[in-house]
Amino acid sequence: MFPIMLGGPVATPGPFGAGKTFTQQQIAKWGNAQIVVYVGCGERGNEMTEMVKLFPTLKDPRTGKPLMDRTCLIANTSNMPIAAREASIYTGVTIAEYYRDMGYDVVMMADSTSRWAESMREISARMEEMPSEEGYPAYLSSRIAAFYERSGVVRANSGEEGSVILIGTVSPAGGDFSEPVTQASLKNTQVFLALDEKLAAKRHYPSINWNTSYTLYEDMYEDLVASGSLGQEEVASLNGQTSESVHRDFIENRGIAKRLLSEEDELLELVKLVGVDGLDNHKRLILEIAKSIREDFLQQNGFDDIDTYCAFDKCEAMLNLILGLYQKVGELVESKGTDDDDLVAKIFDDKMRKSLSDMKYLKTSSEVNQLKKDLLARI
Ligand SMILES: Nc1ncnc2c1ncn2[C@@H]1O[C@H](COP(=O)(O)OP(=O)(O)O)[C@@H](O)[C@H]1O
Ligand SMILES: [Mg+2]
Structure with missing residues (x-):
């Protein structure tokens, strides 16, 4: 219902337990990006342990090889120093760009950007900077913008064309989407998959709320189809005889x-x-x-x-x-x-x-x- 284009920036906000991590893992498994970079940023350690154990056992549904062969996991759990959160996000996106320059389609997941924002808040407070909304530093929104800006389709000097999709989860306290991190993510992304607590409670998974979510790629998708230039072979390789x-x-x-x-x-x-x-x-x-x-x-x-x-x-x-x-x-x-x-x-x-x-x-x-x-x- 909400198509994501290769190279697009995506935000998936949702309260605890709404299915953010699960949704990202599903996209990692089934999406048609060739390389997956997964950054576990400030979330619970057992989740990361699960991923490190689970991913090597998963088979890539398209090639039959282990999914791990095309996945890069960056572990930065909640018990690690907060300064490392920022490093994990930038390491992830730099690795993603590295593969993009080689001509691959890459998807990078950052789970969760809220933890990164909290670490910014903490470091900024210790440096005695002037706090802005909800105690976050005034540069919060420009940092988030600078992160999502690194997504996109690029033709490298080598002549190869590659792309990076950035998917950031946001975990607003109490599911309040008006808080600064969700708002800044909303401004800088093209696709917004709002995960809904009520749907999750009803066991409606994926709990993507169809009224509040949107994609700005609607027109681009329609234009691509109308002009007949949609990447047919990519879709067809996922065993659909797409026409x-x-x-x-x-x-x-x-x-x-x-x-x-x-x-x-x-x-x-x-x-x-x-x-x-x-x-x-x-x-x-x-x-x-x-x-x-x-x-x-x-x-x-x-x-x-x-x-x-x-x-x-x-x-x-x-x-x-x-x-x-x-x-x-x-x-x-x-x-x-x-x-x-x-x-x-x-x-x-x-x-x-x-x-x-x-x-x-x-x-x-x-x-x-x-x-x-x-x-x-x-x-
Ligand atoms: N598509 C889905 N199908 C089945 N169960 C799901 C799905 N998405 C989420 N869940 C359930 O919701 C639980 C919580 O999801 P999780 O991604 O860990 O939440 P969050 O990261 O938002 O805190 C998962 O352990 C899983 O049982
Ligand atoms: Mg999670």
Whole structure:
């Protein structure tokens, strides 16, 4: 839903336990960058130990070799001196640039930039500098800007073209996004994946809030698809037989899905007042479809062998199925919805729900397309 381009700066803020570390690891495993630089900055030592133990055992899903072969881990845990935090961030980004100059696509994760900011605050206080907002030094935001500035696509003197994506997590106390580190990160990044405590509590993972998150690459992505210059081979190598039309459909469906999700938000307010029974079939249908987008499409269990990764063509097929139902049932509601109040409830019975929730465990897009045919025939 929120595409990230090679070379883009990304911020993933979220309170403790929202899934920041997990989301970064998923991107490290499945994204199409060739080199991963992971900086554990000021987080708990056991998390870093876990990574150091886990990564060598993981297989790179694309090459079959150990993921560790293309990963560089920089450990800087909370019990290390605070001055080392800054060093770890700069070491990480310098290593990332080194590989970029060699023509690789690199992704660097900094987990968490909040700990780095805290160390800046502490050092600045000891140097008796004038504190600014929340005790952070006045240069906080320019330092964060100077860090994210180092992302990007570069043609090196060697003639090689490479890129660095910088993904920084931010852990604002109490999940308050108005604090200075989150705000400075927001200003300097192109993609903002806001992890939501409420979604995490409901076990909706990844807990990326679809209303507050955004990507500024939307237009660039659409332009690339429109001009037919999207890196076809890269996407295809992730076993999706991606063609331009899949991208075109996805762009259109993504827009419809986002609109339905925000309509759902408003409808749920209404439901609190009048109950579901007070809604007409058309509104009930929006609720059913939005629920399906959330639970059957957006929600992804990182611990499940199949659900942990979804190829792009399967992703589009799933959305296509859900919105195909929206269209077909919508037509039915249009013609007979006034006669039968329970029309939508009858269609979305337990059997239909079960088929929809099993969809994510199908392996390929053609299986999803077959399911779509079956479900539409059932209505
Ligand atoms: N995509 C996911 N699928 C399944 N579980 C997840 C997912 N993302 C997060 N979790 C669960 O949330 C827990 C906390 O995530 P973590 O990344 O450690 O949080 P944070 O770094 O924000 O404090 C993880 O241990 C995991 O059990
Ligand atoms: Mg973490």
